Amino acid sequence: MPDKKTEVPPNESITFSSGDHDGPPDLRILHYNDVYHVDQSSSEPVGGAARFMSLIKHYEEDEKYKGQPELVTLFSGDAFNPSLESSVTKGDHMVPLLNNIGTNAAALGNHDLDFGVSQFKHLSSKCRFPWLIANVLDPALGDSVPIGNCKKTHMITSSNGIKIGLIGLGEREWLATINSLPPNLIYKSATETAKELVPQLRAEGADIVIAVTHMREPNDNKLAEQTDGFIDIILGGHDHYYNHSFIKGTHVLRSGTDFKQMSYIEARRRADNSGRWDFDIVRRDVTSAIPEHQPTVALVEKLTASLKATLQKPVGYTAAPLDARFRTVRLKESNIANWVCDIMRHYYSGDCTIMASGTVRGDQVYPPGPILLKDIMNCFPFEDPVVVINVTGKAIWDALENGLSQYPALEGRFPQVSNITFKFDGRKPAGSRIVSATIGGEPIDMARKYRLVTRGYMARGKDGYDSLLIEEEGGEAEEIVSEENGILISMMLRQYFMSLRVMGQWKYWGKNIGRYWDRVTRKVSISHTHHTPAATATPVSPTLKKSASGWDNWTPEKIRERKTCQLPVDTESDSEGDSADRQYVGEIETIDKEMQIMRRVFAKWARIAKVESRVGEELREGEFEVDWTRAIAPRLEGRITCVGGQEE
Structure with missing residues (x-):
């Protein structure tokens, strides 16, 4: 049964007009760039892949364009991260979304x-269009071969026989911010x-000739x-942002x-x-007035349906309890915050890191045992x-x-x-609470520039x-790695855990990204020890074991066992969506729900009884019982010392 025609409101905004024309155009082109979130946002224009697709279909199928050249759709890069x-x-x-949009070519x-480049090559191999970059070459792939085996140029012949020459170009600035690139580019x-x-x-x-680029506007200009x-x-x-100029x-x-x-x-x-050529350029904002394309709604639901099971799987393991409680991270030093700040610093080879404690949202102690992807x-x-x-x-x-x-x-x-490191006195007036502070063990040099x-x-x-505040926003900080070039903390942590794997790494975890993360983990481990699996570690089993009953089910050992009974996320032999997955997801949800109830009840009791809760102990040798990481x-x-004014 054919889809019901989607009616799109005529809210076009003319960006540039070359004047009145008697006949139809010789070419019709659609352009988009930098897409990350498949769901709509809460403010206008709301966006979302489903409403975006309704506009695509409008320009492909509306009666107004009948008999005109077929649409040529070009994308200017950034789809696979961050989100x-x-x-x-x-x-x-x-990948399915980019393909369904009808993309004809993309800039890297x-x-x-x-x-990593290996994962990009895997993803691009499933795209029904070429990826282009002509000015970043990888000698390891051959003489004058672009990174990731992209193409330098591409020729498209339109439906009415016009030859469109495409060239892909990137800028030097963003290359310097990617830490997993091959050497000698x-x-x-x-x-x-x-x-x-x-x-x-x-x-x-x-x-x-069309240049499809991924560069800042000044470089395009x-x-x-x-x-x-x-x-x-x-x-x-x-x-x-949206902008047009004629130069x-x-x-x-x-x-x-x-x-x-x-x-x-x-x-x-x-x-x-x-x-x-003369161009007429129309801007379209994807507002809530544009209806959703229902097949794309169904596709997005299908693409994200498996995320639930994946989120419930182990991504790493901690031998120490991780204190992410608000009363810890917002008042004093926290071990999980120390660890994350160290990863951030070493990933970007910084002099130091400052992270607002509101970044840490867990508000709980993560006990020794498996860390699930959803925990991150x-x-x-x-x-x-x-x-x-x-x-x-x-x-x-x-x-500070x-x-x-x-x-x-x-x-x-x-x-x-x-x-x-810093010492502070909470009794002093705001703005003058620091007693002393160091960077790298030396007193802070007020005039020196630090890489933060x-x-x-x-x-x-x-x-x-x-x-x-960075200079672009009116401040004085010099931006080295911008938001457009940085990666999410959640992704940074996931890659950190991947580098600790002794088995079951990503299928496309390449040599260069692995080498870089090995360096980071070595530096982080100076402050935060890594425990190697014992020779007697029990291989993880994908078969869910029958749970014990009563309080025996809630010993620390039993909880760790129940949460590690399935293969970790990213394991190649892992199957998605089968009955074992569903049973495992249900078991994890039960554990989490009941643990939350226990935490709330105990917290209330401790408050009434005036009993202080303390973080548990680190696992001892022989208690670390998985073999994969x-x-x-x-x-x-x-690092942080309060010398006065702290709560009793």
């Missing part, structure tokens, strides 16, 4: 490489590469300035982000036989990436003072740190962190 969904699927869920984006100037390859496209018969109009239009990505005969366009905007372009040959996602749910900024020692001091300004209120601005790793949220001056053991190190 919470990608943290689970490693970008796999985006920096986040498309977040899971060759970066070539985007302008020089275009000057070399565009004439070849023309010689091959291209009637029109520079490309237009320096190529004197021999590129007809530059379709850019990387920036998350030396070349149109430069970026089309928003996140399924919230797109550009519909009609191109017409000029009648003067100059070979030039629930404890670190925020979708602003980790960033790197250069700031003065004075700015860091002021940031801001974090302490509301103490002892349970405020999320309280600072957790790496390679920083933090959250994008804080680099935007949120929670009072004005001293960390090394266990973490985060520590307290005396």
Whole structure:
């Protein structure tokens, strides 16, 4: 039964018009870039893959376009990360959506490489279109071969016989922020590469040349300035806003982000036989007035249905209890915060890290035993990436003072740190509570510039962190790794655990990403010991064991056993959606529900009885009973000391 026709409201916004025209266009092009979240947001334009697809179908099938050239759809990169969904699927869920949109070609984006080049090659092999980048070459793949075996250029012949020459280009800046790239990459100037390859496209018969890029707007503008109009239009990505300009005969366009905007372009040959083109560019915002495309609604539900079972599976193991309680992380040093801050710092080779404690949302002690993927996602749910900024020692001091300004209120601005120690007196006035502070064991040099790793949220001056505000937002911090280039904390932790695996790594966990993470884990382990599985460790079994009854079911040993009875997430032999999966998910949900009830009841009793709760002990040798990974053991190190005003 055919789908009911989707009626789309005519809320087009003219971005650029070349004037009135008598006939239909010679080409119809649709452009989009930087898409991450498949679900709609809460504010307009709401976006969402299903409403976006309704617009696609409108431009493909509406009576208005009957008899006109078929739509050519071009994408300017960044789909496979970052999002919470990608943290689970490693970008796999985006492939069917990109294919169904009808994408004809895509520029390689920096986040498309977040899971390593091997994973990108796996994902791109399932795409029904080529990925392009002409100016980033990997000598290990051969002479003048682009990274990830992408194509440099691509020729599309439209439905009415027009040859469209495409060239993919990226910028040097984002290459410097990706830590899992192959060694010895060759970066070539985007302008020089275009000057070399565009004439070849023309010689091959291209009637029109389009650069599909993943570069900041100033770099796209520079490309237009320096190529004197021999590129007809530059379709850019990387920036998350909509903008158009016309420079030396070349149109430069970026089309928003996140399924919230797109550009519909009609191109017409000029009648003067100059070979030039006129463009009419229409911006479309994906608002709630646009109905959802129901087959895409069903597809998104199908793509995300398996996430529930995946989230309930072990991703790592801890030998030490992880204290993520609000009363810990928002008042004093926390072992889980120490560990996360250290990972952030070593991943980006920073001098130090400051993380607002509101980043840690678990509000519980995670006991020794398996860490489920959902534990990571629930404890670190925020979708602003980790960033790197250069700031003065004075700015860091002021940031620490801001974090302490509301103490002892349970405020999320309280600072957790790496390679920083500080003593403070909560009795002193806000703004002058620090007694002493060091970075790298030395007193903070107020004039020195330090490489600080933090959250994008804080680099935007949120929670009072004005001293960390980046220059783009009106502050003084120099941005080294931006939000567009950083990765999520949740993804960082997942990759950290993957590097600890002794079996069952990702199928496409490449050598370069593995080598990089091995370096990070070695450095982190200096402060936070890793436990190697004992020779007598029991191999994990995918068969759910019959639970004991009564209180015997709730001993620490039994809970650990019940939560590790299935193969960990990412294991190749793992099957999805079968009865064992469903039984396991139900068992984990039961454990979590009953543990939450127990925690609430005990917390209430302890409060009435005036009994202080204390964190349990680390597992002893021989109690670490899985064979597939090394266990973490985060520590307290005396990084934060309160010398007055603390709560009794």
